[in-house]
Amino acid sequence: MTIPTFDRFALDPRLVEAVTALGFAEPTPIQLAAIPPLLEGRDLIGSARTGSGKTAAFGLPLLHRVAGPERHVKALVLVPTRELALQVTAALRSFGEGFGPRVVTVYGGASYTPQLRALSDGVPVVVGTPGRVLDLLGRGALDLSMLEQVVLDEADEMLRMGFIDDVEAILEATPRARQVALLSATMPDRIRSIAKKHLHDPVIARVEEEALTVHHIEQRWMRVPTYHKIDALIRVLDGEPRATALVFARTRAGCAEAADELARRGVPVDALHGDLNQAARERVLARLRSQQLDVVVATDVAARGIDIDHITHVINFDLPDDTEGYVHRIGRTGRAGRKGVAITLVTPKQKRRIHELARELGVEITPMEVPSDADLLRRQVQELHSQVASAFDADLGPARPLMDALLTDGNDPFEIALAALVALAEANGVPMGSDPTAEPPSWARPVQGQGGPTEDLNEVELFFPVGRTNGVRPADLVGAIAGDTDIPGRLIGRITILDRKSFVGLPRALAEQVLEGFRTINVRGVDVAVDLARPRTGRSARGPRKPWQNKRKGSRRS
Numbered sequence: 001m002t003i004p005t006f007d008r009f010a011l012d013p014r015l016v017e018a019v020t021a022l023g024f025a026e027p028t029p030i031q032l033a034a035i036p037p038l039l040e041g042r043d044l045i046g047s048a049r050t051g052s053g054k055t056a057a058f059g060l061p062l063l064h065r066v067a068g069p070e071r072h073v074k075a076l077v078l079v080p081t082r083e084l085a086l087q088v089t090a091a092l093r094s095f096g097e098g099f100g101p102r103v104v105t106v107y108g109g110a111s112y113t114p115q116l117r118a119l120s121d122g123v124p125v126v127v128g129t130p131g132r133v134l135d136l137l138g139r140g141a142l143d144l145s146m147l148e149q150v151v152l153d154e155a156d157e158m159l160r161m162g163f164i165d166d167v168e169a170i171l172e173a174t175p176r177a178r179q180v181a182l183l184s185a186t187m188p189d190r191i192r193s194i195a196k197k198h199l200h201d202p203v204i205a206r207v208e209e210e211a212l213t214v215h216h217i218e219q220r221w222m223r224v225p226t227y228h229k230i231d232a233l234i235r236v237l238d239g240e241p242r243a244t245a246l247v248f249a250r251t252r253a254g255c256a257e258a259a260d261e262l263a264r265r266g267v268p269v270d271a272l273h274g275d276l277n278q279a280a281r282e283r284v285l286a287r288l289r290s291q292q293l294d295v296v297v298a299t300d301v302a303a304r305g306i307d308i309d310h311i312t313h314v315i316n317f318d319l320p321d322d323t324e325g326y327v328h329r330i331g332r333t334g335r336a337g338r339k340g341v342a343i344t345l346v347t348p349k350q351k352r353r354i355h356e357l358a359r360e361l362g363v364e365i366t367p368m369e370v371p372s373d374a375d376l377l378r379r380q381v382q383e384l385h386s387q388v389a390s391a392f393d394a395d396l397g398p399a400r401p402l403m404d405a406l407l408t409d410g411n412d413p414f415e416i417a418l419a420a421l422v423a424l425a426e427a428n429g430v431p432m433g434s435d436p437t438a439e440p441p442s443w444a445r446p447v448q449g450q451g452g453p454t455e456d457l458n459e460v461e462l463f464f465p466v467g468r469t470n471g472v473r474p475a476d477l478v479g480a481i482a483g484d485t486d487i488p489g490r491l492i493g494r495i496t497i498l499d500r501k502s503f504v505g506l507p508r509a510l511a512e513q514v515l516e517g518f519r520t521i522n523v524r525g526v527d528v529a530v531d532l533a534r535p536r537t538g539r540s541a542r543g544p545r546k547p548w549q550n551k552r553k554g555s556r557r558s
Contacts, residue, residue, distance in 0.1 A: 071122030457493030
């Protein structure tokens with residue numbers, strides 16, 4: 001079978017030479033499907049996942065058709081974020097280096113002055129975010145009357161971020177005869193409506209069976225109680241063979257808190273969220289690209305447009321709100337055919353949702369255990385082995401005088417090597433000779449219990465500070481405990497509900513695991529503190545047992 005090359009397209013030979021020099025050996029599926037109709041001037045709807053080569057799919061035809069020293073804007077590329085705008089601009093410039101048209105980037109959060117100056121000087125290609133483009137149109141600084149091409153890149157994300165009204169207003173301001181290329185990983189109804197209204201007889205370039213394609217990424221999930229998510233994250237980061245990890249948090253505050261806690265524990269980390277000004281965001285991205293950061297904790301919006309090859313792991317510290325958000329997140333890894341891993345931390349309440357995600361995407365999201373101490377040590381030893389093995393390729397000459405001196409002292413060469421390994425292990429913090437447990441931490445283990453006839457379901461009682469005055473019923477307590485902790489209802493014993501407090505019987509082992517893993521349990525939509533009841537010396541004596549509570553609080557701070 002003949003392998004297709006970029007020579008097959010009727011592109012400017014200089015573009016073919018440029019992409020070949022950049023290492024583009026052969027066109028990707030989206031490029032094979034999109035470039036010919038775009039060169040013919042046809043409108044296009046392209047559906048392909050992030051990292052599939054879609055920038056070249058629309059960028060090469062765009063540069064081919066914008067020829068000569070144009071001073072009017074001939075092509076406009078709309079993208080959802082400033083990061084993606086900068087990346088698209090960089091790609092277009094690299095494709096047309098030395099001969100291509102001028103490209104200017106316009107986006108919010110930056111000074112107007114250089115953008116206005118570039119537009120007034122005359123520029124044929126503009127890449128920008130919808131808000132700033134619409135603002136410049138309103139100021140009269142951006143003239144689209146001569147526009148020939150419009151590209152809507154990641155249209156579904158512009159919809160999700162609330163920019164779609166701006167996009168429609170911009171399209172209304174363009175000539176009716178212009179060409180439109182709409183690229184979107186998914187096709188929500190609003191995007192379909194825009195395509196129907198603003199595109200004329202478009203070619204459909206859907207190169208994958210599913211728009212939400214994540215089959216190329218290894219996906220796993222891990223059951224973690226809410227109050228131990230940071231501990232689980234640390235163990236995942238320490239236990240996975242990886243390069244850079246991108247960690248997603250739901251909110252700006254959660255993003256900052258997670259990054260601060262990781263930094264406190266010695267992880268090279270930074271946060272990327274909407275509260276950062278543009279200069280700070282660009283510093284984080286520069287450190288990320290140069291591999292000065294081991295971990296970046298980000299929110300969904302702040303991470304859009306990140307296209308970095310050495311991100312090997314995406315970790316969902318918080319479960320995303322929807323399937324599309326999940327796809328966009330984990331698409332930050334596994335770029336351009338590389339291997340990628342996505343791990344999601346799932347609280348007991350969210351188990352059903354992770355199974356729904358897998359079903360909706362038609363993929364397997366494999367359960368995994370939180371790495372044990374033995375797993376972490378094994379990983380450290382592997383890294384130590386690799387470090388020593390790589391040293392054989394280095395110049396060993398400078399070390400020979402020290403080796404000769406050690407041999408002169410009568411030391412055995414094998415003992416010298418062992419001593420060097422011990423010193424290297426200590427320098428790297430590897431606890432050689434320790435006997436770590438092979439079990440995951442107790443808070444990460446599924447709650448056990450067989451419910452056999454010999455098990456006392458009322459061995460101890462849990463105390464809840466809610467009762468009849470709060471509308472609590474036995475079914476509420478059973479559902480809350482089973483839903484939050486995964487304890488089957490058949491293992492829950494006697495339930496006593498008083499006016500302002502309730503008691504639930506459990507086998508002692510189950511009660512201890514619950515109290516170790518959960519500060520609160522959600523009862524009728526309210527997070528309620530849970531504790532061990534005092535011994536049953538009379539109903540009036542029952543209530544929270546403070547020594548146990550103090551012990552648990554102290555253990556959480558450690």
